[in-house]
Amino acid sequence: MEKIKINIDNTLVEVDKGTTIYQAAKKIGINIPVLCYMNLEHLNIENRPGGCRICVVEVEGRRNLAPSCSTVCSEGMVIHTNNPRVLNSRKTVLELILSDHPKDCLICPKSGKCELQDLAVKMGIREIHSVENAEMSTYRKDCSPALNRDMDKCVMCRRCETICNDVQTVGALSAANRGFMSVVTPAFEQDLIDSPCTFCGQCVAVCPTGALTEFDHTQKIIRALADPTKTVVVQTAPAVRAALGEEFGLTPGTLVTGKMAAALRRLGFDKVFDTDFAADLTIMEEGTELLDRISKYLGGDKSVKLPILTSCCPAWVNFFECNYPDMLDVPSTARSPQQMFGAIAKTYFADKMGIKREDMVVVSVMPCLAKKYECQRDEFKVDGNPDVDFSISTRELAALIKTANIDFNTLPDEDFDNPLGESTGAGVIFGATGGVIEAAVRTAYELFTGSKLPRIDFKELRGLDGIRMATIDFNGTPINIGIAHQLGNARKLLDGIRSGMYNFHAIEIMACPGGCIGGAGQPLHHGHSEIIKARFDAIYREDASKPIRKSHENPYIVKLYEEFLGKPLSEKSHHLLHTHYFDKHKI
């Protein structure tokens, strides 16, 4: 790599050709403040519109200031990141942004985690020059079942737009209007629910301010917990335990499974269960469906649709319902673990406990915002009563714990309750990209071949590359597997299948970067993709530590089939654990 020499604040630096001023400054310990710029290096996602102008620096010989995030260093450049001209400009621009931003920080859902607030603190803003009653750009608020848009707080960083269009290829959000009234919005400023939005929530995950937030259910849960007539059970998704600790100052990647169970118990949940149990159940159904389709296919049945696509991810389900309505019979009909859990909890478990369906409240803690949308879909309700009543995010759970004054870090490690709290390592890895298909392979292999797996870890299925492919040898039968995370990569795979370019037996798709560990309900990464990497590693650590690592060996799953469901793909299973899809093509 060609090197060039530059001078930053009187320090000589040698950098690779192509390095931006921002990156070069970072190398010598100068963190130039940024607002719109975001770089998720591990995931190959970058937002660099050069719009906020907070990161400007002075480059000698240049007439105006340069945005350091998007100005590439050239040989001999002399840069000042901190002189009065730069500081005054930065401060004035930040004041301008604040002058068009509501000053309700104390009661803003983003307070304390807001990048704009952090900047104001860092830059010591003490007053905002502008005329009295200066006009503010205000917009209609938009509340969807999963996320809220309060565009009064939008700073036009365009991160959401980049995520929605370039990364997810959903195309629900783009800039509209001109000048002072410009805003990022669905087409014609309609509501998200009427747009092709999949509720993946990645826009929320990257929003620096309180403009995009989750639909908050915590108050409803506090009320349900206080209601003596209700039995409130909670399920926690695999990815939550790998991230919740971050909300309490723990190092990213710290597993807090035991503390989380203890906290939920102290919050007053009657039963603390695990979505991982339902993940094992999903593998039984989805894995059996996969084997069924492959066996029929190998037997010469041409009506069989291959590849089978996983269906655990609700944003992905929304995505194909909206974008691939012609392929609705391709994905597995298995419900997601959240919904399988709800269906079992409100039938099998409620019966066991002698509780009426209406008196049970099922709460799910999810790394995801699309789960909020999923649980209120009509097909997951019985007489209007949903299988899962409320889905809250990892962040909302942390807020609940804080509201209840629980000192999370000093909690003892506790176990989940039984019977719906027991899970295997296969259930845990659902939280990371490639995990579902690895879990499915662990079970499908043994069911297909009738022999024990020679190895449990399928490293070829793991990683953070957007699209991965591998062939697994099922005792002489090669099974081709595709994996994609982020919907843009899913689109590439799907288009490849449509055109006949790819030939897969099974494909796993997760909407969020890294899978559920990078979900929109997780603690905010603020552009640090190494956090997602740390969670990723934690998930596989948890898997490795589990005594049982194959779903079909989960004793409570075995018992559930014996006592209630019969066998995978039975009539009862179909009724409770499978679903169908709808054409939701918008335009």
Add this chain to the structure above:
Amino acid sequence: MAQYKMHILVCGGTGCRASQSEQIVENLNAELKNLGLENDAQVVTTGCFGFCEKGPIVKIIPDNTFYTQVTPEDCAEIIKEHILKGRKVARLLYEDPETQKHIEDSKHMGFYQKQLRIALRNCGFIDPENIDEYIARDGYAAFGKVLTEMDPKTAVEIMKKSGLRGRGGGGFPTGIKWEIAASNKADQKYVVCNADEGDPGAFMDRSILEGDPHTIVEAMAICGYCIGASKGLVYIRAEYPLAIKRLQVAIKQAREYGLLGEGILGTNFAFDIELRYGAGAFVCGEETALIHSMEGHRGEPTVKPPFPAESGYLGKPTNVNNVETFANVPVIYLKGADWFASIGTTKSKGTKVFALAGKINNVGLIEVPMGITLREVIYEIGGGIKDGKKFKAVQTGGPSGGCLTDKHLDTPIDFDNLIAAGSMMGSGGMIVMDEDDCMVSVAKFYLEFTVEESCGKCAPCRIGNKRLHEMLEKICNGKGTMEDLEYLKNLSRVIKDTALCGLGQTSPNPVLSTIEHFYDEYVAHVKDRVCPAGRCKALKLYTIVPEKCTGCTACTRACPVAAITGEKRQPHVIDVDKCIRCGACYDKCKFTAINIQ
């Protein structure tokens, strides 16, 4: 082409068409036929003559008689008297405002005497919808010469040597731009003509496109040959229907003549042109925003580099030049780089077209050599200030240019001098102001435009311009403070320093230049709560002079807010707090008893 003894040129520019020039053409033709003169004289609908102040214009060739403000009813007289009998119709001739004498031909009119028409050479001279007339004026000769006698490298060298700089506002040397685009290797390159003229009141590009569309076709083809592009695109605003039509006609004719398409003039050079329509966003005149708009994206600029010459339309090397820049290209190849470089100043060569407007006698389109002074433009070509008022300022460079004062009148106009004086060349707007204009209001007016036209991408332009405008409004309302003035300056400088594209980097110019040159006027608004020009409504104080008031109550009835009280036949009083300064009382009072301060 048929041979005629006389040609009657009728302006077919948008302004004159709005004043019935199409009807004039019809009537002239009818009268010619009537008198059996259709083989002696030909009526030609041309592009703009530039002298829009006195349109519709009819010019007779070969004697250059210049008739102004012609009506359809005048046509019969023109034909009978001038064409048939050779007697000029005196009442339609231009009258010199100073000497009050009729001037018989355009060559002796002050408006034209100081002009040098290169870009506008064919405007008002040829029928823009007839390729033969263009060819008769050496059209496509330059293209032929370049294509058959030069390699692209030599042709680019000539462009560099000519010293032509971009006429769209930036003033970047055209030859260097071409050289960069030529040096980038790609399977496909594009030549783009920026016809997104957006400055309010500016119509130089429109006039060229309407009056001489073939020159743009020819220049784009030359540029395509120089940089190795086979595709040309014209980004033109949809609000220019006539320009679009004439360009379409020109492209069609050029294709028919084999001047566009494959194997042009027996060489293996291929080039063709398509049109792309803009929706009229000012920011789309910025080349990166223009390219995004052409690609179907939101018209927003992006950070440069990469420049379009590296990665432009569809990610391919793209050379973007403005209409007026292109209009200079064929002449440079015909007459040579040295000839072009001999006109103008050291660093600004050739001529510049200006749209002269405001409080000036001769409103219109002019082309002058670089280096001419503002005084010559305003007083000699423009005929001085209207109604004998005093010159106050001239605003150059469109909405984001600056205001210059009488101390700049003798500054030679070129790119660098205008920037040094706190304004800019821009695309060539020139608006003259007189003593009745309030400079704070002027700055506010321009800011209103940039606030409206900001794309909203970068914070300084999106919010900063809005705040500047609000602060100016506050000052105009008599509520400003001296601290506001300081902040106004600081904010303006920061916006210039930090905005993403040319729009934001120049939008505070009207504020900064008026603060610099008319600081006293700002201070008067702030400290004395007075608008020296008497334009700011909120700073007017309406009172009744008791001695003059007869108590007729006319003002009481006219006042929409019941601010005037008093007994009948007794002097009335205006409640200052209630008064909204609408002026209704002033208009109604027959006894000049209302006093405005």
